[in-house]
Amino acid sequence: MTVLDDRIEMAESSGELTLDMLFEWLEKMPVPEGYKTEIVGGHIFMSPQRDTHWDIITDIFEQLRTKYPRRRIKSDVRIDYPGRLNGFATDVTALAESAQKDDKGRWQYEDVEFVAEVISKDTAANDYGPKKTAYALAEVPVYLIVNPYTAEWHLHTLPKDGEYHSEVSFPFGEDIDLTSTPVGLTLKTDEFPRD
Numbered sequence: 001m002t003v004l005d006d007r008i009e010m011a012e013s014s015g016e017l018t019l020d021m022l023f024e025w026l027e028k029m030p031v032p033e034g035y036k037t038e039i040v041g042g043h044i045f046m047s048p049q050r051d052t053h054w055d056i057i058t059d060i061f062e063q064l065r066t067k068y069p070r071r072r073i074k075s076d077v078r079i080d081y082p083g084r085l086n087g088f089a090t091d092v093t094a095l096a097e098s099a100q101k102d103d104k105g106r107w108q109y110e111d112v113e114f115v116a117e118v119i120s121k122d123t124a125a126n127d128y129g130p131k132k133t134a135y136a137l138a139e140v141p142v143y144l145i146v147n148p149y150t151a152e153w154h155l156h157t158l159p160k161d162g163e164y165h166s167e168v169s170f171p172f173g174e175d176i177d178l179t180s181t182p183v184g185l186t187l188k189t190d191e192f193p194r195d
Contacts, residue, residue: 017042019080019087036076040126042085047120052148052193053091056118060092060146063187064114068094074107081109081134088131092116094183109138113182116144128154137162142181148195157181 022039035046057075064073074093081088092115099111115135117127127145135143136159143156143164151172156164170176172194176187 017085019085022085023078023087036089038078038089039085039087041083041130047123050120050195052195053118053120055193056146056148057091057116059191060116060144060187063185064092064094064183067183067185072097072099077107079107079109079112081131082137083130083134086130086134088134090115091118096182109140112138112140114142114144114178115140116146118146118148121149132156132164133162135159136164142178142183144176144187146189146192148193151192151194153189153192 019039022042022044032046034049036049037044037046061073061075072095074095075091076089077093078087078089079093080086093107093112094114095107096111096113099107102108117131119127124147132143132145136156139159141157141159143159145154145156147154152169153172153174153176154167154169155176155178156167158165170189172189172192174189176189178185178187
């Protein structure tokens, strides 16, 4: 057990553990360059950024820029979501036009219109499980999971009562029609690279 584990266990037993506390500890840890860190259900995850991962993120970002100004599209920026200790650093987040930071200087999940996660092998279960649940609880209108290992995308829409009520999956090459969502675009996937 590490000193960090001891501190987390002590904070949990006293009921004091907060996302801010966990992120403060993360800032003091030697996180390797090129790794993304986030907190899912009170657990800290670090995953390496790969070329394939980054190329898909960039492709989605560039397509979203046809509608969203740069300041409303975020990547790897902490946003706290409903549920126990969920501070996600989503691969791509698009914010509503009216989005404003809270009194702590953070973006709020209520303003999120679109989230895309490009899975990594070691953290894929988070994207398909607890993160999907948190996004549904937050009523994020569009949640897109891109899987470069299977060369498929999975679109989740119509969030209500903590679940997405519409799910569609297709292989890369099929367009993602978001015209009936707040995003109002069709995303091309034919240039998404595969792992």
